Amino acid sequence: MAGKSICCLVASPRRDGNSSLLAAALAEGAAAAGHSVETLFVDDFVTGFLRDCRTCRGADKTCSIDDRYGELLQRHILPADAVAIATPIYWYGLPAQLKCVFDRLVCYTSRSHPEAERVVSGLGGKRYALLLASEESSYGMSVGIVQQVSDFCRYTHAALVAMLNAVGNRRGEIARDPSGPLVQARRIGRDMFALRATDYRIDTPRSSTVWPREVTS
Numbered sequence: 252m253a254g255k256s257i258c259c260l261v262a263s264p265r266r267d268g269n270s271s272l273l274a275a276a277l278a279e280g281a282a283a284a285g286h287s288v289e290t291l292f293v294d295d296f297v298t299g300f301l302r303d304c305r306t307c308r309g310a311d312k313t314c315s316i317d318d319r320y321g322e323l324l325q326r327h328i329l330p331a332d333a334v335a336i337a338t339p340i341y342w343y344g345l346p347a348q349l350k351c352v353f354d355r356l357v358c359y360t361s362r363s364h365p366e367a368e369r370v371v372s373g374l375g376g377k378r379y380a381l382l383l384a385s386e387e388s389s390y391g392m393s394v395g396i397v398q399q400v401s402d403f404c405r406y407t408h409a410a411l412v413a414m415l416n417a418v419g420n421r422r423g424e425i426a427r428d429p430s431g432p433l434v435q436a437r438r439i440g441r442d443m444f445a446l447r448a449t450d451y452r453i454d455t456p457r458s459s460t461v462w463p464r465e466v467t468s
């Protein structure tokens with residue numbers, strides 16, 4: 252597969268933490284497969300919450316919050332073929348800075364925004380991977396995050412193609428998680444554009460066989 256581009260968003264403020272380890276492993280796998288990866292820390296770009304767009308927008312109808320969100324969205328997220336999100340779980344949900352990445356789309360996708368058409372079409376059709384780091388291992392803890400990202404993908408005609416939850420608390424501790432999340436993250440980076448991503452409707456024409464017969468593992 253020809254080299255594609257991945258924008259990897261790290262949502263932890265810890266530069267040397269578990270999310271950034273997951274991001275580095277994903278980037279390694281992707282680079283080995285010939286893809287290019289840009290790894291960015293969300294809080295280098297996003298420092299302001301969504302406000303009331305009606306009063307906040309400038310006269311030209313663009314966002315007036317004075318941070319680098321617009322740059323993150325327009326120069327990095329939109330042009331990428333895929334987006335990987337490496338994030339800690341905070342209080343059983345997304346860290347606020349990552350939630351903001353989604354919330355603030357409302358301004359850029361609103362019909363009055365001068366770039367809305369480009370933003371909406373740029374968001375469409377991407378592949379997403381979700382790499383979570385958490386202290387606890389309960390499955391239920393990630394459900395809210397997976398649900399949000401998965402519905403966001405459906406809404407934007409994108410696909411959530413991979414997800415993992417690495418367990419660890421101290422910086423770098425996930426490297427000792429026996430489930431091998433760093434190996435998994437490398438594999439996800441490598442296979443980002445090959446992973447199966449289906450979301451059928453009742454009338455979707457399809458074969459009853461999922462995998463070709465020669466594939467056994």
Ligand SMILES: Cc1cc2nc3c(=O)[nH]c(=O)nc-3n(C[C@H](O)[C@H](O)[C@H](O)COP(=O)(O)O)c2cc1C
Pocket residue numbers: 263264265267268269270271338339340341342343344384385386387388392418419420421422423
């Ligand atoms: C504000 C905050 C909230 C947290 N909430 C949870 C939680 O709800 N469940 C959990 O398992 N771990 C929780 N943790 C632990 C982190 O998810 C865990 O340490 C993770 O590995 C940190 O990733 P990082 O090194 O990329 O920051 C929390 C940590 C912080 C700082």
